[in-house]
Amino acid sequence: MDESTISRRLGIAVRKHRVALDLSQDKFADVIQMHRAYYSSIERGERNITVWTLWRVAEGLGVKPSDLMAEANL
Amino acid sequence: MDESTISRRLGIAVRKHRVALDLSQDKFADVIQMHRAYYSSIERGERNITVWTLWRVAEGLGVKPSDLMAEANL
Numbered sequence: 001m002d003e004s005t006i007s008r009r010l011g012i013a014v015r016k017h018r019v020a021l022d023l024s025q026d027k028f029a030d031v032i033q034m035h036r037a038y039y040s041s042i043e044r045g046e047r048n049i050t051v052w053t054l055w056r057v058a059e060g061l062g063v064k065p066s067d068l069m070a071e072a073n074l
Numbered sequence: 075m076d077e078s079t080i081s082r083r084l085g086i087a088v089r090k091h092r093v094a095l096d097l098s099q100d101k102f103a104d105v106i107q108m109h110r111a112y113y114s115s116i117e118r119g120e121r122n123i124t125v126w127t128l129w130r131v132a133e134g135l136g137v138k139p140s141d142l143m144a145e146a147n148l
Contacts, residue, residue, distance in 0.1 A: 001129060001133075003126040006125055006126055006129055007125070007126075010125060048124045048125060048126045049124060049125055050122045050123060050124050050125075051080055051081070051084060051122060051123055051124075051125065051128060051143075051148070052077040052080055052081075052122045054125060055075060055080055055148065059075075064143075064144075064148065065143050065148045066140050066141075066143035066144035066146075066148055067140075069125075069138075069139050069140035069143055070138075070140035070144075072140075074125070074129065074138065074139045074140055
């Protein structure tokens with residue numbers, strides 16, 4: 001698997017949960033105190049994020065990082 | 075949870091699997107084509123690795139990245 005595939009799959013899983021919370025990208029980025037443009041690029045699968053960033057996003061979404069990874073088939 | 079706790083937990087889970095394969099740190103680093111010192115620092119929990127690096131390590135260990143994360147209680 002290549003890096004962009006991993007980022008894309010993860011972005012899709014993150015987006016699904018954020019939408020389920022009925023929050024806009026900008027609103028959610030604000031909640032987790034992340035730059036909006038950066039958060040948006042994560043959902044688009046353009047970022048090879050660190051496990052720490054993954055943890056911050058997952059915590060905001062109310063899910064475990066390992067579950068997010070599993071949903072992304074990683 | 076803070077960044078260093080995440081890295082430390084992940085390092086412990088990685089080390090457990092590498093030891094189970096009966097490979098030295100250096101040998102395993104060579105197998106996955108990673109710099110030995112860098113790999114060693116991952117096991118020591120000193121690196122906030124990216125999901126791509128996590129994937130490379132997990133693949134070498136023969137486990138899923140999501141399972142490694144779950145074993146690290148993340």
